Amino acid sequence: MTGGKIVKIDTSMTVAHDAKLPRDGLTFGQAYYLWATMEGSMRPSHQVCMESFWRLLTPTVVWLAAFSLSGCVSTSPTVCHSSGIFGQPCSGEMYGGAGQNDAPCELRKVSLPEYVVEPPDVLLIETVNNIRPATAPVHVGEALLVQVNRTIPLSQTEESVAAQFKTINGMYTIGADGYLNLGPEYGKVLVADLSMEVIQQRVDSHLRQVLTNPQVLVTLPVPQNKQFVAGPHLVRPDGTVGLGVYGGVYVSGLTLQQARTQIEQHLSQYIYRPEVSIDVLAYNSKVYYVITDGGGAGEQVYRIPATGNETVLDAIAGINGLPTVASKGSIWLARPSPNQCGPDQVLTVDWDAIAQGAQAGTNYQVLPGDRIYVKALPLVTFDTKFARLTAPIERLLGLTILGNGTVQSLQGQNLNQNN
Incomplete structure (x- = not known):
């Protein structure tokens, strides 16, 4: 357009290109159309908006990029x-x-340095022997070998069952009530949770009430403990290692030799002269x-x-x-x-x-x-940081473009309906 040409802005207002514009009385839309007319063409509104936005944003983006790059690149030595x-x-x-x-x-x-055991290490613990000490108690359900001389004399006419009742020579199991049953001829003896020495004395004292000067021998045919200590053992969070029915031992902060000594001292209550082999199976700590x-x-x-x-x-x-x-x-x-x-x-x-x-x-x-x-x-660090900075701006621009497109579409539909 050249100077002096009349441009139609809307049905109610005409303005000359070289006319002086009033400072007041124009809406934002009217001012925008006048500015676009002076530029030489009527461009779409979203295009003009984008150009204006980027003119304002470019210095800010350049400054942010320089700031981010300065934090990612360093020429100083380690x-x-x-x-x-x-x-x-x-x-x-x-x-x-x-x-x-x-x-x-x-x-x-x-x-x-020498390894120090800590949770949650896994130790491999094995005992060489499993023989209970002489002072260990005998529990319910275990069998004892009882042999007695000078029992009640047998007659030649007695039946075999009666003869067996009068003879004490065999395996006798401690019952659930804790008594050792020696048969109907000799009665019962309470022996549960007692050592072999005490059991020997009790059986001997009981039989002397029935027999005259008997010779009594009570032995444990299977002296081994029922549970063996063998296999992997996890060091618990409290620093102890579990040994099954034998309880736990604190081993955290100890070397392998110190832990071995501690475990042997603890097992000596249940095993006769225990010999323990210990090693680390999993170095987890x-x-x-x-x-x-x-x-x-x-x-x-x-x-x-x-x-x-x-x-x-x-x-x-x-x-x-x-x-x-x-x-x-x-x-x-x-x-x-x-x-x-x-x-x-x-x-x-x-x-x-x-x-x-x-x-x-x-x-x-x-x-x-x-x-x-x-x-x-x-x-890569700069790209990630830059993308994080520009993401809100990209999202805002996307919403702006979408909004302008929606407005233009609605305006086009209204014009088609009016025509």
Whole structure:
């Protein structure tokens, strides 16, 4: 359109292109149509709205992108972090002379200290013998061998059953009432939960009431305990290990030798001179962690039992390799200090040298409590953070476009009905 041409805005208002517009009295819709006319064409309303919106949004987006990228890319070397020291490069002075070159690795491993039992370890405990001590009580249901000399004399005309009643020489089981039944000729003797020595005395005293100077012998033909201690035993959360009918023993915080001594002392109440074999079946209490960065979408933590011989390569193999978003140049091993106030030891890992060149210098030995951190690629982290920032804006623009499209569709239907 050229200057001086009359443009029709609606049925009730005409405005000249070069006319001066009044400052008041125009609605927003009228002002928008006038501005579009001056631009040279009547573009769709949603297109003009989008262009205006992006003109305002572009500087903000550029500033947010620069801010996010500055937090993802770092050119500083790996530093050691602790509660008292921050921002200092890893060096041997910080660890009492034990720097990265002194840390145990694949070709220079160290032996771990003596293993300390803790929950939830699984111990393999076995007893060599299972013979009860002489002072152990005899319980209901057990059989005793009772032999007596100088019993009631037998006649030649007695029946076999009557002769058996007068003879005491065989196995006698302690009844549910706790009595040892010696037959109708001699009666019963209460012997349950007594030691063999006391049982011998009671049977002898009882028979002397019937017989004259009898010779009595009471023995336990099966001196073994009914329950054997053999197999895996889980260390409970309270630090004890269960031994079945023999109760539990506290073993948490003890070495294997100390735990063996404790168990033998406890079993000596039920087993004659017990000899115990103990070993660790599952090392569940000593673990290390592999933490993979999700590139701004959280972190995944893997808990792996430590057996004392793993390296960084073994740890990564335990999680089926590096994630697809991992940065091979940003992997390190963090080792806590034995002193709570001391600095942590952070050892950088050269993944390409380990995996592609078989260099063992940074393939460190993993110790219990270590953390292996695999950082994500900076670009992936930036993309995730940027998508998180722009998601509300995209959602708002989508609603704006949808609303404009709906309004234009309704306006078109009204025009068709009027025509």
